[in-house]
Amino acid sequence: MAFSPGKATTKNLFWAYLSFASTKLLNFVAVIIIARYVDPAEFGLMAICLAIMGYFEIISKFGLGAALISVKDRQEETANAVFFCALFTSGLMALLLWWGSGGIAGLFDSPELQPLLGTICLVLVIRAVSSVHISLLFRELSLRKKLVPDVAQGLAKGLISITLAMMGYGVWALVLGYVVGAVIGTVMLFWMRPWRPTALPDWPTVRYVMGYGSYLIGAETINSTPRLLDNLLVGKFLGPAALGIYAIAFRIPELAIKSFTSVAGTVLHPVMSKIQTHPEELATYYYQSLRYCALLMFGVGAAIAVLAEPTVHVLYTDKWYGMIAPMQFIAVAFAVSTLNMVPGGLLKALSRTDLMFRVALFNLPMFVLLLAAAIPFGITAVAAAQLVLAFVRFVPTYLATKRVMDVTAGKVFAALRPALICAGSATVSAFLVLQLHSGSELLRLLAGAAAFGATYLVALRILVPEAFSAGQRFILKRRRA
Structure with missing residues (x-):
């Protein structure tokens, strides 16, 4: 059967949007509830963590998933290279974020940020483990299978955050819910799209995936700046409470x-x-x-x-x-x-x-x-x-x-x-x-x-x-x- 761009787009856009929106909807409902127990300043601290994480996550991904989606042949060799390169770059970024968390906390005059960032950096490595699985779903246009991991992640994140917020854990309710949600989402991706590395990558393939991502990582980092740098500057100059309101907006x-x-x-x-x-x-x-x-x-x-x-x-x-x-x-x-x-x-x-x-x-x-x-x-x-x-x-x-x-x-x-x-x-x-x-x-x-x-x-x-x-x-x- 001939490939139909229109049908492929409609079908996969429906499932991709349903899975993504389901996660966001669950998160949105959770935030409405949590907002009654957590102050704007605590939401602001979480927003600072997520903004910093955003930059580190873009670098850790290094455009590797896009390289696997676009490659015309040698899919398995490329998948192996993406997996090992993602583990390396994400592990390095997580280590740098953990090491620099104290300096970042000092920059924002918020000592609470150091343990928060030291915990949330684990998500970089957690998501790297499933980088090939999610990329293969997009490459194969099998986005219906993405619904289960996304919903499971949203439910886990929301339930943990709501429970801890009601128990008085404040910003830690948001951070721990975020980490647990990432773990659940990764596990479910392994189940919905089984894959495991078959060999160590060869150098030419590593060069291809890293070269493909070298420009993309720069573009995505800069394009994300309007959504990330604003949070950091609002948090620095207007304070965590103002940032909390801005983030919820x-x-x-x-x-x-x-x-x-x-x-x-x-x-x-x-x-x-x-x-x-x-x-x-x-x-x-x-x-x-x-x-x-x-x-x-x-x-x-x-x-x-x-x-x-x-x-x-x-x-x-x-x-x-x-x-x-x-x-x-x-x-x-x-x-x-x-x-x-x-x-x-x-x-x-x-x-x-x-x-x-x-x-x-x-x-x-x-x-x-x-x-x-x-x-x-x-x-x-x-x-x-x-x-x-x-x-x-x-x-x-x-x-x-x-x-x-x-x-x-x-x-x-x-x-x-x-x-x-x-x-x-x-x-x-x-x-x-x-x-x-x-x-x-x-x-x-x-x-x-x-x-x-x-x-x-x-x-x-x-x-x-x-x-x-x-x-x-x-x-x-x-x-x-």
Whole structure:
């Protein structure tokens, strides 16, 4: 049977998003409960740990999984090389983080950080053990099997964290839940996609996987800076309590948007890799990916932004109300990041990670300047800087894409236009309903969401009838299954 990019994307995107979103949803529910027992400052300490871990994890992965996904032949030899290289790089990064934890704690004037970082660094090695297993699932487009490990990890993490938080363990409830969740997820990956190394890797294969990742690691490190460096600077200059509120403001946008863009990028990469030798088919698939990803994510981002106030009032206590404005900016910024996610999948599929690195390097100084200017004005200004950067990053990304494929600005805008109209009209509708409704916050939320959803679906039916019909068929098919 011939390979169908559209069917492969739809099927695997569904399962990948379901598994990823299930984990995020479990985490989100856990955070709502934990937030009643843990103070913003303790959430801030955990956010600092995760931001530092984010940089160390990118380096420890070294783009090795992407190399296994993209390789055309010698899969087993490449898998062996990825496994041993991942253990080496992750072990080294874990050791460096443990060794430097005291200095980091001193930098933030928070002695509590040293034991927290010394414990959480274990996750680097834990995840490295299953690096080949997860990469093979993506390479084989067998993402249905990823659901069980993700849900098991989310459940374990949430239950441990909630239990310990209710017992008064504070930030340690978050850290220990994070470590236990990583262990459970790794064990379940071994069960769902069995694999073990068959031989020590040969030097040429090691050179290939390390060379592939050398540019990718630089690009991913720099591209992650807007989400990691902001946490570190907010924690340093505005304090752990402000960082705790800022970090929780990311929860809903991460659940609804970032989870999709992260998953979509990992699905688009292997699909594009399979059709990389057919330029016309690849170009058609590229524009379609932009179109449908934007239709989904622009709508979700706009909905979160316009409904942020009643949502926070319903879900959280008043000590967290400062997250409302930052959450609005973050939601729109994540939605706009769709413009950079699809080109990123294309460049990885064509093994042009060097262009990704150059684009990231070009964007880095602009973000640092934006962030430095925003920090004195508080967390809302920092979130606004995220939105500005999301737009700024698109220009060099577009120019890099033109280097490998004949894309045009007109076709890109044509692909995005339906999403812009649908999201814009639905936002206006929901805003008017919220202004006119004077009931409880829950009723305002439900009324605003209903207005947004109805307007968006009507606009979608008019502008993109084929997408509306395809969505109906997909839902009906899943119900029958």
